[in-house]
Amino acid sequence: MVFEKLRAILAEQFGTDEKEITLDTNLADDLGADSLDMADIIMAIEDEFEVEVPDETAANAKTVADIVAFIEDNEE
DSSP: OHHHHHHHHHHHHHHHGGGGGGTTTTTTTOOOOHHHHHHHHHEEEHHOOOOOOOHHHHHHOOOHHHHHHHHOOOOO
């Protein structure tokens, strides 16, 4: 369920088809995410999942799987 919600957020952010986003999707290489995109994504994640994403975690997230793992570990 976390992956599906995150995939919808990313698809909306990048204007891409949800089916093109997998756990292995690289945020920078595959989606072209820059630092501004990442800030927007992090805010959307914090709102949707009610978690606080530390700057270090956001900076180190490379793939969709990285973000899913963080959310699953920190969801209340």
